Amino acid sequence: MRAIIAASLLLAPGVCGAQAQGQSAQAQAPTQTPAQGAAEPPQEMAQPSLLNSIVSLFNPQRLAQSGPQAPDATPYTVEIVVNGGDRDLRNAVEAASDLETLKNRPPSGAAGLVRRALADQGNIVSALYASGFYAGTVRLRIAGNAPDAPNIFEIVDAARARGPVPVRVEIDPGPLFHFGKIAILDAATRRPLADTPTLARLRLMPGEPALASSVVRAEGMLVDNLRRSGHPFARVTDKDVVADHATKLLDVAFHVAPGPAATFGKFTVKGADFLTPGFIEERIEIAPGTPYSPEALTRLRRRLLGYESIASVRIHEADKLDPDGSLPITLDIEPRKSRYVGFGATYSSTDGSAVNVFWGHRNLFGGGETLRLDAQTSWFGEKSEAVPDADPFGYKVSASFMKPGILTAQDDLVAQAAVLREVTNAYVREAVTLIAGVRHRYSDQLSLQVSLDLEQSHVQDADGSGDYGIVGIPFDLKYDTTDNELDPTKGVRFAGTLEPFAYLGDAGSGPTLFKGAFSTYHAFDDESRFILAGRVAAGSVFGASLYDIPPQRRFYVGGGGSLRGYDYQSASPRNAEGILIGGRSFFEASVEGRIRVTDTIGIVPFFDMGSAFASEWPDFDMMKYSAGIGLRYYTAIGPLRLDLAFPLNPGPDDGTFGLYVSLGQAF
Known part of the structure; x- marks a missing residue:
């Protein structure tokens, strides 16, 4: 019985997190408020939880909170009593109270403690308002005395000489409005x-x-x-x-x-001199006279930020309309550094380790062209089941290139070439590959890429070795309405490939591959703290028998990217000797409940199912199942994922659990 552990690390300079900007509205305090003090504008508050002692390790403010104490620090104890309130109200009050949240950071001197207590009156009244209580009273005592007592400083100093100063806050919330x-x-x-x-x-x-x-x-x-x-x-x-x-x-x-209705007017571009003239203007796609829409500007900004050479896009709306009723817009463009280098590393107890170094250019010829060169070495970590005497070391040297606007502003040239040696449990492959094509963007959500797929390879598997020349024409369709690439909260995604082959292994002309993946995301609340995510993927090669398909072009299921809890490729067909041979079809499905416990910590219960099949169409009687729990740490660039999965119907060669670490959600 084995446990599966997989981790990945990717480091590269110049990684930037997008800073969200927006406006916050302030509510006018209701009339006839209590006399305890003016309330600050109410704000939504994070709720404390039983996990605070653990998740504080991930709190970005932890280091600041644990810094050196203030001079002449005045330790104190605080007791907060909410008469007649439920747990939610008490949690809201404690979250709003500086006396409670900063109790491990004593203030400076008696004056500091008194200032903190007086400020807390307004904080707590705001929390009461936010919860619907507008007739509440707040009674605060420091060492048994009101914080505005004439001799309060002397009282605090005398109490401090005996130990931490006792502070009591008693709240009567009054009736719920x-x-x-x-x-x-x-x-x-x-x-x-x-x-x-x-x-x-x-x-x-x-x-x-x-x-x-x-x-x-x-x-x-x-x-x-x-x-x-x-x-x-x-x-x-x-x-x-x-x-x-x-x-x-x-x-x-x-x-x-409401103000006047407006149309879009002239767009002015600034700061884009690092790109060829007209590059940004050709991609604005908002004609003058189009009715004003903030969503159109959001889509424009997101589309421009899709080009690696662009670091930021700031959109400035004019403060008044032109005489024709149009609104002038200014785009401020900032470049990213043209060149970058970096390295990455992955480790798995079952499918090996790899180290990758790369160099890239984000604006090769001044027109937004990108070039990236990668060099990777890998070690399989154990003997391949299919080729037990194979050298476990592999490599891959690759180059990726993209030129935007090859025909129109919506057409991009994309190409990737590689020389590689790949070692898996099912096969060992040495190959030269090339995929080159044109990607056309129909809209911000829909694109189609038509490519030429070439491969010349020598492959060893359980049945011996063979040389394969592969020529295919893949059609890749993508549709994406999600709001975030690494951490979507709403929308759908679809990616499908249809690839007819002029020649595929020993099958000659005629075989066709189809595979597709569909995922959807739904948030149950406006803060996106409760999200249900689902994914379904399937594929088939029809027009060829299993052994006519080269081993590297068959389907395999298992591992962190498909069926968590099972070894890489392990939920796939085997021959009579129990060696992996892959399948002609596959099916996968996953469902996750993504629950944010705090702003930075989340938990994710999940269920996976899937398998590859020797038949042309999936055979659901042979499905494998797994379940598990995940931890998410939300960063500026995306969530850090830690998943622990357990196989529900493991075979004799399957492990007992799988552990996976990566950046971004599982799907």
């Missing part, structure tokens, strides 16, 4: 505004708990809705927020100024 009358008015006419989101979508339904965070969120949604409708200068000019303490209702009236 509910939404009453909700009005969305035109700021100019004071009449109801047409074409606004429903109150249910705004989360402002009368009778529902009156969370201040919902009021803030609704303000942003109203502005966003108008901007999507072509009003770039939409804003909420005022809010009337009234808490009626007799009825325990919160009435809210938004006064909204």
